[in-house]
Amino acid sequence: MFSIKRMMAATAATALLGWQSLGMAQELPDFTDLVEEVSPAVVNISTSRAVTRSPVAGGPGMPDLEGMPPIFREFFEHGFPQGPQGQQQPRQQQPSPQSLGSGFILSKDGYVLTNNHVIEGADEIFVRLSDRREMVAKLVGADPRSDLALLKIEADEDLPSVRIGKSSDMKPGEWVLAIGSPFGFDYSVTAGIVSAKGRSLPTENYVPFIQTDVAINPGNSGGPLLNLDGEVIGINSQIFTRSGGFMGLSFAIPADVAMDVVAQLKKTGAVQRGWLGVVVQEINKDLAESFGLPKPAGALVAQIMPGGPADEGGLQVGDVILEFNGQEINMSSDLPHAVGRVRPGEEASVVVMRDKKRRRLELEVGALPEDDSVAAAAEPSEQAPSKASNRLGVVVAELTEKQREAMDVPAGIIVREVRQGPAAMVGLRAGDVITSLDNKQIESAEQFEKITEALPTNRSVSMRVVRQGRASYITFRLAD
Structure with a gap:
């Protein structure tokens, strides 16, 4: 009797699990209608480049290739740049398989969006539609910083186009879909979820990338990332990989950013972004304690470009930027995203922590220069060093x-030698310039020694160091 009851309970449990599994299966999205709707607006993009044809055998300077081993014959055939009479051969258009990618039609009049790296360096760009028609595209403009390029094709009739959604409305965990041509397999569809938003990548910190686990491979570049309403919320751009193929980390340019770029490319053919002229770094636990912050949050201003918007607007080295134009800055990578969206010349409100007090500043945002790197070099000091x-x-x-003048520092002292002790433990090097210690600006070696002797124990102490033109804060603790 007992065994029959157990069997009946197990059967009921199995039936319940079956119904639950069926319910879960019914809740999974069906992408078929979405794919049918959007696919006609997705395009395949290829390019051609002008190349110089190899010289013919027997030309001047060309060795006799008869009887030569194949490996050497191939070297000479490709290694000699001159043809007959010492003239280069005519340039010929040849397709570049490395430039195969995807894109999508933005509007019925033929504007097409893709990645800049798909068409970069091309002499001709070809757009192939879903009905196999191929058209030559005109480059309207490109923005390497966001990796976007706007193309234009001409057609006799209205072209199918996509609908643009709001990428800012997307949340981690939502379903997304990609359509593209990975490895040349046209109109491949892959699905996944949004893994994170606002990602900064080492190659670009002005684009808040959408991270997904959608399978993206070479050839998907420039294709659309879609929400369940069939709206484009991103442009597939990059993957993180150690193997060269998909590893579960793909990144898309948000549609909100892309549409701003498109508007500027249509108008001027180029893109301008906001710029403060600061070098910032992440706030860790020790820096937060040193600057009187309740938690590690904000962007620490480590360096200010002379004459830049931050300099003229009253920002100071050592300020911790907590808000920019009403947006909370939790990580230092949040700041370039917020500043880049502001048009040059517009006013911005900045909330900073200075001397352990919150302050609000109003400043005018400048235009991001083409090369905003900071460079300076240290040279041997002519002054006598202090004692250790x-x-x-x-x-x-x-x-x-x-x-x-060379390092653009108003004051500070230069490190001549690092011996055993706390300085060596935190990575200080000869040639580093110390401009502040324990939130006090360093004016001389004598003052540095006095501040060092008075440093507190068993709490975080900050030190601002300029190394090879780039400033950053480091922290350390002195034992009793």
């Missing part, structure tokens, strides 16, 4: 006027 500090174990010297 008993507490930090570092030998320092005064900066010469020439060094101040």
